[in-house]
Amino acid sequence: LDAEQRRTWVRFLAVVELLPCVLDAQLRRDADLSHFEYMVLAMLSEAPDHILRMSALAQRTNSSLPRLSHVVKRLEQRAYVERFPCPEDGRATNARLTETGWVKVVETAPGHVTHVRSHVIDALTAAQVAQLGDIARDILERIDPTGNMAYEPVLRQPEGRERGNA
Amino acid sequence: LDAEQRRTWVRFLAVVELLPCVLDAQLRRDADLSHFEYMVLAMLSEAPDHILRMSALAQRTNSSLPRLSHVVKRLEQRAYVERFPCPEDGRATNARLTETGWVKVVETAPGHVTHVRSHVIDALTAAQVAQLGDIARDILERIDPTGNMAYEPVLRQPEGRERGNA
DNA sequence: GAAGATTGAGTATTCAATCTTC
DNA sequence: GAAGATTGAATACTCAATCTTC
Numbered sequence: 001l002d003a004e005q006r007r008t009w010v011r012f013l014a015v016v017e018l019l020p021c022v023l024d025a026q027l028r029r030d031a032d033l034s035h036f037e038y039m040v041l042a043m044l045s046e047a048p049d050h051i052l053r054m055s056a057l058a059q060r061t062n063s064s065l066p067r068l069s070h071v072v073k074r075l076e077q078r079a080y081v082e083r084f085p086c087p088e089d090g091r092a093t094n095a096r097l098t099e100t101g102w103v104k105v106v107e108t109a110p111g112h113v114t115h116v117r118s119h120v121i122d123a124l125t126a127a128q129v130a131q132l133g134d135i136a137r138d139i140l141e142r143i144d145p146t147g148n149m150a151y152e153p154v155l156r157q158p159e160g161r162e163r164g165n166a
Numbered sequence: 167l168d169a170e171q172r173r174t175w176v177r178f179l180a181v182v183e184l185l186p187c188v189l190d191a192q193l194r195r196d197a198d199l200s201h202f203e204y205m206v207l208a209m210l211s212e213a214p215d216h217i218l219r220m221s222a223l224a225q226r227t228n229s230s231l232p233r234l235s236h237v238v239k240r241l242e243q244r245a246y247v248e249r250f251p252c253p254e255d256g257r258a259t260n261a262r263l264t265e266t267g268w269v270k271v272v273e274t275a276p277g278h279v280t281h282v283r284s285h286v287i288d289a290l291t292a293a294q295v296a297q298l299g300d301i302a303r304d305i306l307e308r309i310d311p312t313g314n315m316a317y318e319p320v321l322r323q324p325e326g327r328e329r330g331n332a
Numbered sequence: 333g334a335a336g337a338t339t340g341a342g343t344a345t346t347c348a349a350t351c352t353t354c
Numbered sequence: 355g356a357a358g359a360t361t362g363a364a365t366a367c368t369c370a371a372t373c374t375t376c
Binding site: 336337340346349 | 355356358359360368371
């Protein structure tokens with residue numbers, strides 16, 4: 001790493017490590033939700049019928065399946081989400097946003113979007129937003145080639161991997 | 167958030183959430199160290215006499231003091247770090263990298279740098295690296311709570327930007 | 333046997349409370 | 355009383371193991 005690359009990396013790392021705290025703090029304070037919990041509710045709220053399979057939800061929230069499973073259990077206890085077996089595939093579980101959960105998202109989203117805008121988007125010019133979009137895409141392609149690396153154990157490397165969700 | 171801002175935000179969030187796993191996985195596998203533990207050792211290795219006050223170390227590792235305290239305790243048990251009271255200020259604690267810790271960093275750093283390069287830096291053009299450096303700086307200025315967590319490069323590279331150290 | 337998901341144990345992090353020194 | 359740091363309890367995450375269905 002040359003001097004400029006190093007400077008970029010150090011700063012970028014700081015953002016990567018500080019940003020989750022910033023997002024958590026606002027949501028925790030205003031909605032008693034972690035950012036990850038909010039993501040789960042938000043992704044469900046955008047899905048058809050507010051239903052998503054656990055594995056699809058894990059991809060969309062950039063999380064492992066065990067982590068998601070634990071968190072959904074807590075959200076279920078809070079009555080924001082329900083789980084039921086997938087009719088098409090007995091192995092799969094569907095998660096559905098409840099009416100209560102929907103209300104929660106609708107209440108919470110505006111404040112969160114405002115926070116994201118004021119703390120991240122508005123710090124950048126329009127050109128920088130475009131640049132960051134491209135940069136993030138290029139990095140994602142490296143660190144997450146298949147779009148679903150979340151649950152890839154380091155131990156075993158299956159050679160042909162395929163998965164059928166988009 | 168308009169459509170482009172939203173697309174950028176979603177991708178950027180994915181990077182922010184996936185990158186720590188990528189860094190942890192390599193270091194855990196190759197050096198039995200979390201990325202945060204590595205950062206602690208690396209920051210000490212760059213400090214004068216390999217010594218830093220706990221609060222300064224917390225700033226440079228983008229961490230809270232309680233988190234750092236717990237981790238340093240574990241690193242102390244592994245003999246990578248020692249703590250001793252700061253002579254100038256009886257309230258403060260200094261952390262020092264041991265010889266063993268130094269050896270560990272020297273062994274670990276090359277592989278880690280290679281990993282960072284191949285998974286992040288090499289995904290970008292030189293222009294994008296420069297853009298990301300500016301973007302990260304601008305976001306940091308917004309989200310850094312106290313303004314003293316932002317950590318500028320260790321290598322003395324006069325760049326016309328300076329930051330006070332409170 | 334593999335995919336989808338859950339569970340429990342072990343580990344790490346957060347938060348509030350505490351202690352000491354300035 | 356405030357700053358620097360540590361501690362313990364509660365919480366959350368990770369990993370391997372497990373269970374069921376395909």
